[in-house]
Amino acid sequence: MSYTKITEQSSLHEDLDQLSTLELLQKMNEEDKKVANALTEVIPNIEKLVEALVERFDKGGRLFYIGAGTSGRLGILDASEIPPTFGMPHDRVIGIIAGGDGAIRKAVEFAEDNTLQAWKDLQDYDINTNDVLVGIAASGTTPYVLGGIADAKANGILTAGITNNPGAPLAQAADIPIAMNVGPEFVTGSTRMKSGTSQKLALNMISTAFMIRVGRVKGNKMVDMQLSNNKLVDRGTRYLVEALNIEYADAKKALKKYGSVREAIKGIK
Incomplete structure (x- = not known):
C-alpha cells in the first residue's frame, strides 16, 4: 500500500x-x-x-x-x-x-x-x-x-x-x-x-x-448532568432559574427534590 x-x-x-x-x-x-x-x-x-x-x-x-x-x-x-x-x-x-x-x-x-x-x-x-x-x-x-x-x-x-x-x-x-x-x-x-x-x-x-x-441536551443545556459537586449543583440551579423563571432558592429546592434538571423541569411544568 x-x-x-x-x-x-x-x-x-x-x-x-x-x-x-x-x-x-x-x-x-x-x-x-x-x-x-x-x-x-x-x-x-x-x-x-x-x-x-x-x-x-x-x-x-x-x-x-x-x-x-x-x-x-x-x-x-x-x-x-x-x-x-x-x-x-x-x-x-x-x-x-x-x-x-x-x-x-x-x-x-x-x-x-x-x-x-x-x-x-x-x-x-x-x-x-x-x-x-x-x-x-x-x-x-x-x-x-x-x-x-x-x-x-x-x-x-x-x-x-x-x-x-x-x-x-x-x-x-x-x-x-x-x-x-x-x-x-x-x-x-x-x-x-x-x-x-x-x-x-x-x-x-x-x-x-x-x-x-439522542436527547441528552435540552436547548443548549446539560439537563442530565450528574450533580456530583457544588459547582454542578449551582449550574443546575441556574438552569432551572432560566428555564422556569423562578427564584434561585426555589430552583435549588426543586433540583434537590427531583435529582436532575430534566426531572425538575418536568415536575414543575
Missing part, C-alpha cells in the same frame, strides 16, 4: 533548540491554527458515524474506542466524560487502551504491537452488531488498532478509523475513515501535538453530537 506518512515528515521549523521560549510558543501556536481547518474536511464522515450511532442507540448500541498511547488515552478521556456530562451509564461509551488501564498513566512496552489483543479486550464487553467500534491511531498503522478493526468487521460490526495519515491502513480498513491531515508535527513525529489535538476535537464532535441527537 502506497501513501504518504505525514506524521513522520520533518517539522516545518528548524533548529528548535536554538529558539527562545517566546519563539517556540509562537511557532507552536502557528501550527495549532491549522488543526481546525483539517477537521472541516472530515465533517461529512463524522456525520456518517454519528448517524450510525443514533440509529443503533435504541437497540442498546454502544460506542467503543480503541487506541494505544496518546490515542488510547484520548478515547478513554472522551468516554469517561460522558456519564457526568450527559448522565449516561458508564457502559454506553467505552474507551479501551492497549496495555490495559495501567497504560493510561505509564506506557506499556510493545502493547500496541499485538494484533490479537484488541478483540480479546472487546470480548470482555460482549461487543455485538448493535455496537460501533472506532479505532484511533495517528499513524494509521498501529497493529493493536488494525487487528481490532479487522476482527470487528469480520464479525459484522460497523467500524470507523480516526487517523492523521490519509490513505493509511486504518483509513483503508475502516468502514468510515476520518483522516485528518494536520501536516508535520512541530517536533518531528510527536503526534501528541497537532495529531492529538485533532483527535480530541474529532472525539468531542462525535460524542457531543451523538448525545444531543
